[in-house]
Amino acid sequence: MTEFFQVVSLEEASQILKSNWPSPVAECVDLEHALGRTLVSEVVAAEEVPPFSRSTVDGYAVLASDVYGASEGLPAFLTLTGEIKMGSHPASGINSGECMWIPTGGMLPDGADAVVMVEHTERLDTDLILASRPVSLGENVIRVGEDCRIGDSVLPAGKVMRPQDLGVCAALGVTSLEVAAPLKVGVISTGDEIVSIDSNPGMGQVRDVNSYILAAALK
Template sequence: MTGFFNVSDLDDVIARVGSFPVTGAEEIPLEAALGRTLAGEIASDVDIPGFDRATMDGYAVKGADTFGASDGSPAWLRLAGTVAMGEEPGFVLGQGEAAAISTGGMLPDGADAVVMVEHTDRVDEATIEVYRSVAPGHHVITRGEDFERGRGILVPGTLIGPAEAGLLAAAGCTTVAVRKKPRVGIVSTGDEVIPVGQTPVRGQIRDINTHTLSAMVTEAGGDPLSFGIAGDGEGELEPLLEKALASCDMVLISGGSSVGMRDRTLSAMERAPESRVLVHGIAISPGKPTILARIGDKPVWGLPGHVASAMVVFEVVVRPFLLAATGAPFTARPVVPARLTRNIASAQGRTDFVRTRLVAEGDGYRAEPLPGKSGLIHTMVHAHGLIRINRDTEGLYRDAIVPVRLLP
């Protein structure tokens, strides 16, 4: 295929991830931070918790006062008071004393453990019996045990999930500095491609790639912007590319799978100012005709027109670049082992990604390859994951246990 003499190895393409810039930072409300990436380190402004805290309902005690206590020989303790929730106790616990406390309450000074209410009895207004011995620290979260004041608790590049949102709340962050979502411009190409709102006549096909790629960009933490469809005519792509570059951090051009259009995508990239084509063809299947150019400091991708090919290339090649733009360390998709239901042949010298359905089987899964043509969207609807076949492997055998990387 002309123009593909220097097909790049997949790993060499991925190795370029770090050579593009990370987006700038912005301060957003904590409520909006789910799925975003921290721009800076987060330290807590307080100890978490800020006091020794009961984790059970019962009595705050000095552990040593309960040593040897049992059902047959309970310890008798004098009630020094009751801890009110959310307040500092107004008393200090002396030897032989106990204070009624609820889960989450602050231990009075002098107390070092909590005995559960189930292991006590109230003798009278001023006295309790304790039937168990508790060691110091028992049923207590000590001051700063979760996090200490001033200590860094989350590093830059952390992806904010539910637990991280909780940690930011504990640290008092009503707003948080995160990386801006990378804006990703999307252009479809081809005289045969029409917008979704139109009804195709024979020879035409609706623009699918804009919608699959937009969704994948969103899922990866980017902000997709559609710039429409460029026909195959001379000069039709350039203005859309220029517009996309003006407002986006990355551009995806899909289609251009016809001979003429493939050249147009490449030449539109080459004609842009400060442009350098870095990759022209990758030794993967599907996805060989993928192009990567650096225009200014932005990655611009030429993706295959076949819908399933474009999705696989996005998943295995483009997504790491998009994650990197958010400052997040690359995290691989979860991988599950599965039993292959049939042989898969593969050509040496290229890396294959086989769309696969997973079906529960015993304690695990079986992997059913979906060999459909890459121009069909329905195979992607049924695919749960991808099986990677490395370039030095000729294929995989039926009943082999293979790792399947899950698709979102």
């Protein structure tokens, strides 16, 4: 009597695997070891990013209303009151008619609501700046909390961590993550014709190739 293999569809096979798949075991790893790992718990922002409003260009922090309508033919004149240092809080704020030099990433001083790019300005004196382009409210500025706010879910459970995801965690001060422990998988290559790869196959025999392919693919 002829024997036939009993087969199932791909969908049925997938369902069998899912119904017998073990629940993930969680473990805590340092952030630098989380690349490629699967999150067990979501990452929720405990602080705002960025934590302060900052400039996206080199230029001058201004009030947008002070340079409204500015052009090369009719520029706006501003009094330079100081310079903002990277990594430091501005020593003072600015008032109407004033500006402060600010580098890319520098903290916006109180009173300022936009930044004029340095390419659109000219320094006429030690404390006199000419602006030849207008800027709109918030132009060239990243506002506090623009990337994420306290309580935002930034990375969902089940996400496989990528390099940029590690960067998100670093920005939030997250030093460790709860991830799924690596699965332990056994590969068994069966068949009377299979011999080890260090053997000389006899007639009708083949070296064990599939176990090496599958083991490498699982990694």
